Amino acid sequence: MSFRIAVLPGDGIGPEIVEQAVRVLRALDLDLELTEAPVGGAAYAAHGHPLPESTLALARQSDAVLFGAVGDWKYDHLERALRPEQAVLGLRKALGLFANLRPAILYPELANASSLKPEVVAGLDILIVRELTGDIYFGQPRGVRTLEDGPFAGERQGYDTMHYAESEIRRIAHVAFQAAAGRQGRLCSVDKANVLETSQFWRDIMIDVAREYPKVELSHMYVDNAAMQLVREPKAFDVVVTGNLFGDILSDEAAMLTGSIGMLPSASLNASRQGLYEPSHGSAPDIAGQNVANPLATILSAAMMLRYSLDAAPAADRIEAAVQAVLAQGLRTADIHEAGTTRVSTIEMGDAVLKAL
Amino acid sequence: MSFRIAVLPGDGIGPEIVEQAVRVLRALDLDLELTEAPVGGAAYAAHGHPLPESTLALARQSDAVLFGAVGDWKYDHLERALRPEQAVLGLRKALGLFANLRPAILYPELANASSLKPEVVAGLDILIVRELTGDIYFGQPRGVRTLEDGPFAGERQGYDTMHYAESEIRRIAHVAFQAAAGRQGRLCSVDKANVLETSQFWRDIMIDVAREYPKVELSHMYVDNAAMQLVREPKAFDVVVTGNLFGDILSDEAAMLTGSIGMLPSASLNASRQGLYEPSHGSAPDIAGQNVANPLATILSAAMMLRYSLDAAPAADRIEAAVQAVLAQGLRTADIHEAGTTRVSTIEMGDAVLKAL
């Protein structure tokens, strides 16, 4: 079987980390057709838009998208619709990538990298399932208006709409319950049902879907409490499912618990298992082009791509084992380097993974 | 001068911790008229409503409210409008308590209590300024509706409205800039301006207000990044200002960084400096009535009350010094107890603070 993969390197360190992931993919014995296209600030610079039509068309036609990172201070002055991160939102919406899977895993070798005590995080293995195409991210109406009456009559007001339709909640619930069933069987749904109607509705549907998964233990937690418990006792979580906005916040918090966000991949999937795969970290323009960035999150994102979109779990296993091996060899890029380990460049890390494959 | 204080103990450990704070207040040489009233689940049990009219009237007539905590599993089955936490929302709205001040301070003696490495959190001293009467908490319209058209036509949808009017943002901005001016002069405004219209509007107003505070350095951070940076390097923050929803999440996350949430007070103020003062922790029904809860957060909330609403800073200083003294003496309630310190009960801790006054 042959697969088409859109390769979108983006900005900052995007190109150099994606290059290493592409090398790893090409080294596998698979029939992959890789096509590169511009995205983010780089695409704006070249084509006047962060998500050019040609890039979007390529992504649509592909089985999967391997994405680097977007964003650079250079583009901060642009109006919002032209800023690099709009490419991310545009791709999610256009491809219907509603299910974002964000593992927060702490490799034993990297326990010191965390700002948390080793005993609190060693062996951490959480999966955050974030809904990615609904919620307040895309809700209408939204904007700035002048109020006609009420206590603030005559004033301008910024406003947005949070909402979830029943089937949007059901489909992400199924993804999360299935993920939990394949892990420790514990799913924590995070909401703010004590305040938000959207959240109470979300909770009701979660409870309903739970009846189809009797072996998965469903619990509920308010988002403020979840933000606390992630700090207090992160290992108490197995799978967390939550909406787009809360998921944005909690998945980043969970990632940072590991102290090694340069290691964390992510997958964003649609109903036909087409997916976008990208590292959990950003474009880090301050270190771009210096051959120091950590390519492992992107390489592990390629592994997720093989597993979820290309049905090539054995190849994914090979990559993940190779990453484990280079860590065991003591090889570290600057972001995870510590005394007693060997500091390597982006390319050297790619070389090492290739060798370990 | 004489001051009227409404004392609302609430549920769980509320009554026993408030009792100790009341003892401390009475021991001061001030003319305080303290009147107790039911709130939360206790009020529902006695009067059929978590915030009875008489309690609300008392709060309105008082210079300040000393609040314990509300909530108990017993009331989980009630419809939302009758649940204990509605009392909190009702008081905030009725009294116009728009400015929530939540310090996250780690006392040097308690550095071990944190799940973070001591060097990351020792000496932590952040102030979170959370807007408390606007945002998606109270925004209309909200509810559950059946969609008439669009991709989810025929389905039910839960929805809420996030919004901020210009003057709502301005008044919390002034509180935050003034707080920052009295501290290290650094204010970080947290929003999600790359996605939300409300946030972009919030950011624009913050920038405008900043012109009146040339000595305060204003920065902006996206909420997902803030959730990360609080874990990575919390001491980099001085004052954080944010909306109601993001503030709910981040202030709890920041509190938990200290590992000693039983030590953290909070103040919620309106435009005439009337305020509600309560510990940052919850009602902990599992340990209620056992004389083991930590009363220090409530005692420190009483100190905040003296400082902000009663213009009695010297008395506030006395209380805070007394709390420092009992910690230095090695006295600890169960929540913060560790080897080499003396474990004391709720009442014993109150005794010790009274003695140290």
Ligand SMILES: CC(C)[C@H](C(=O)O)[C@@H](O)C(=O)O
């Ligand atoms: C860039 C931004 C719009 C995006 C989001 O908020 O979803 C990012 O924070 C993420 O989590 O992928």
Ligand SMILES: CC(C)[C@H](C(=O)O)[C@@H](O)C(=O)O
């Ligand atoms: C009880 C709840 C409504 C409340 C809130 O969300 O504001 C609480 O979490 C808080 O932070 O005081």
